[in-house]
Amino acid sequence: MGIIRELPEQLANRIAAGEVVERPASVVKELVENAIDAGATKVEVDLKEAGIQLIKVRDNGHGFYAEDAARAFLRHATSKIRDEHDLFRIRTLGFRGEALASIASVSHVTLKSKRVDEEGFEMTLQGGVVTEKNPTATNVGTEITVSQLFFNTPARLKYLKTSATELASITDTLNRIALSHPEVRFTVFHEEKELLRTNGNGDIKQVMLAIYGRQVASQIVTASSKTNDYSLSAHLVRPEVTRSNKQYVTLILNGRSIKNFALTQSVLEGYHTLLPIGRFPIAVLEVKMDPMLIDVNVHPTKREVRLSKEKELCQLIRETVQLTLREQRLIPSVTQEAKPRVEQRSEQAKIDFSVETPAPVKETEWNYPIPREPRESVSSPSKWSPTPLVHERVVEAESEEETTEDMPKKERLPALDVIGQLHASYIICGAEDGMYILDQHAAQERIKYELFYERLGNPEKEYQLLLLPLTLEFTQEEALAIEEVSPILEEAGLQLEPFGGNTYLVREIPTWYPQHDLEGTVRDLVEMAIRDRSVDIAKYREEASILMACKRSIKANHPLNMEMMRQLIDDLGRTTSPFTCPHGRPILVKWSTYELEKLFKRVM
Numbered sequence: 001m002g003i004i005r006e007l008p009e010q011l012a013n014r015i016a017a018g019e020v021v022e023r024p025a026s027v028v029k030e031l032v033e034n035a036i037d038a039g040a041t042k043v044e045v046d047l048k049e050a051g052i053q054l055i056k057v058r059d060n061g062h063g064f065y066a067e068d069a070a071r072a073f074l075r076h077a078t079s080k081i082r083d084e085h086d087l088f089r090i091r092t093l094g095f096r097g098e099a100l101a102s103i104a105s106v107s108h109v110t111l112k113s114k115r116v117d118e119e120g121f122e123m124t125l126q127g128g129v130v131t132e133k134n135p136t137a138t139n140v141g142t143e144i145t146v147s148q149l150f151f152n153t154p155a156r157l158k159y160l161k162t163s164a165t166e167l168a169s170i171t172d173t174l175n176r177i178a179l180s181h182p183e184v185r186f187t188v189f190h191e192e193k194e195l196l197r198t199n200g201n202g203d204i205k206q207v208m209l210a211i212y213g214r215q216v217a218s219q220i221v222t223a224s225s226k227t228n229d230y231s232l233s234a235h236l237v238r239p240e241v242t243r244s245n246k247q248y249v250t251l252i253l254n255g256r257s258i259k260n261f262a263l264t265q266s267v268l269e270g271y272h273t274l275l276p277i278g279r280f281p282i283a284v285l286e287v288k289m290d291p292m293l294i295d296v297n298v299h300p301t302k303r304e305v306r307l308s309k310e311k312e313l314c315q316l317i318r319e320t321v322q323l324t325l326r327e328q329r330l331i332p333s334v335t336q337e338a339k340p341r342v343e344q345r346s347e348q349a350k351i352d353f354s355v356e357t358p359a360p361v362k363e364t365e366w367n368y369p370i371p372r373e374p375r376e377s378v379s380s381p382s383k384w385s386p387t388p389l390v391h392e393r394v395v396e397a398e399s400e401e402e403t404t405e406d407m408p409k410k411e412r413l414p415a416l417d418v419i420g421q422l423h424a425s426y427i428i429c430g431a432e433d434g435m436y437i438l439d440q441h442a443a444q445e446r447i448k449y450e451l452f453y454e455r456l457g458n459p460e461k462e463y464q465l466l467l468l469p470l471t472l473e474f475t476q477e478e479a480l481a482i483e484e485v486s487p488i489l490e491e492a493g494l495q496l497e498p499f500g501g502n503t504y505l506v507r508e509i510p511t512w513y514p515q516h517d518l519e520g521t522v523r524d525l526v527e528m529a530i531r532d533r534s535v536d537i538a539k540y541r542e543e544a545s546i547l548m549a550c551k552r553s554i555k556a557n558h559p560l561n562m563e564m565m566r567q568l569i570d571d572l573g574r575t576t577s578p579f580t581c582p583h584g585r586p587i588l589v590k591w592s593t594y595e596l597e598k599l600f601k602r603v604m
């Protein structure tokens, strides 16, 4: 007699539930996605005890046929695909037909629903078994209530984190869905406290306002770009506002919020030197593409997806972010109190509780002014763009605020009159709209960085023979790695000639190499290549430029005469990003005339 048998359906569902329904947030995600798939324009979520006691999702979608109701709770029951062919062109959020079966197997569920052409009904299930079903009066749409989650899987219940953590996870899930569907009106309550309210007007910036608050929303810059395969809409919060982790970079592919390391990385690379080290941006990137290019069926929760042509999309994202931010004027100005920069528009939303609360208003606060450039389009990348654009594309940057004042594109900096130097470190300037202070060291780092970056990318290198070759000694391990990275080093103009043992000679260097501490620079360049062991030339070029710029720059505490200061400002004005040093620190700050008048109590 054999010993293998098929598991009873209920048990199989409960096992499958382990994958789909990990925690309350997964239930919320599945139910809300179902509501959106049902064409809802309004979704209300009510929670008790971080969803463990109760999750109720009400929608105004098309509802269930009464005769479908029980079937919907069977495993692999779906209305969304019919055959294999459909699997390659998925336009709905769900399609695996497992969510309702899984959820019902580990909780008590009540389903109330009505289609426009039918009478409403109410059905109750316990542990996946239908216990009752009756006609009832209700509105068109669906209301699903899930209570006593994990009542029959105590191990799962025990594994849950504190309710604050579970609630934070639910909020994160709902925020992502709300960002992916700005056309749907969401309201979310936890124990009668409102957590999120969006207005459903289709404007993603309004959703960002609802989630991140007004201060962040006032710093959004929007850009769009496309290739043959992808069309991208990027909503970037200017780098003045940062976060301590990558969670605030949201990726949306065809209306689905997804996780993808390479794409997130491209966003970070786009911000690159504008962010202080260890800080991350807030950004929402919406990508539209042919569903044929995505495989969403690689994970039960569909959070991770596989993309064909991922590299192409990475490049599009990186360049769009880079170009857009570079077009902005990013001078922090000193104000006495934080002022909201966005006027109250139509319906405004509440601030999400889970987002870092803004620090209390300090006496002075950094604030980037609203950019002066009105809408403008850039049709070609600037000269030193690290990788050439492969496809014809247009990036349109659009700033949140409309201003009337026009700034010619080349003049990234206002006209600055040098007044003098402070502490041999800061340059004080007057301008039409106030007073500017420049950090001379940061300014020079930026100028040199861009110079070296350009030189490093230039294939025609002019060399100078060294009178005395540099003799560099390495460890055994380093010496082995040198072979490996020699193509990168050559790219940077360095040829290391083996000289027996672990010693190498450098006989010539490009003419533009910083002369100061040449040996130190060359050694650092080699070590950097070895450390990264990457063959990513673009990345190396950037790091090498930062390194050389750092070495070369005038340090603070260095007296400059008027002419030197003017020259520095001139050079700075010609850079592509004159507002931050390559490490992301500000180069200039501004006191507006108005702020000065306020300080002297000439105005109130």
Ligand code: ADP
Binding pocket: 030, 034, 035, 038, 059, 061, 062, 063, 064, 072, 073, 077, 078, 079, 080, 093, 094, 095, 096, 097, 098, 099, 100, 101, 142
């Ligand atoms: P999937 O979403 O993968 O199809 P689910 O188990 O989540 O599987 O749902 C099963 C089916 O139940 C769906 O295909 C859909 O037909 C129906 N359904 C689920 N939720 C709703 C809802 N809120 N409104 C209308 N129909 C729904």
Ligand code: MG
Binding pocket: 030, 033, 034, 093, 094, 095, 097, 099, 100
């Ligand atoms: Mg579903």
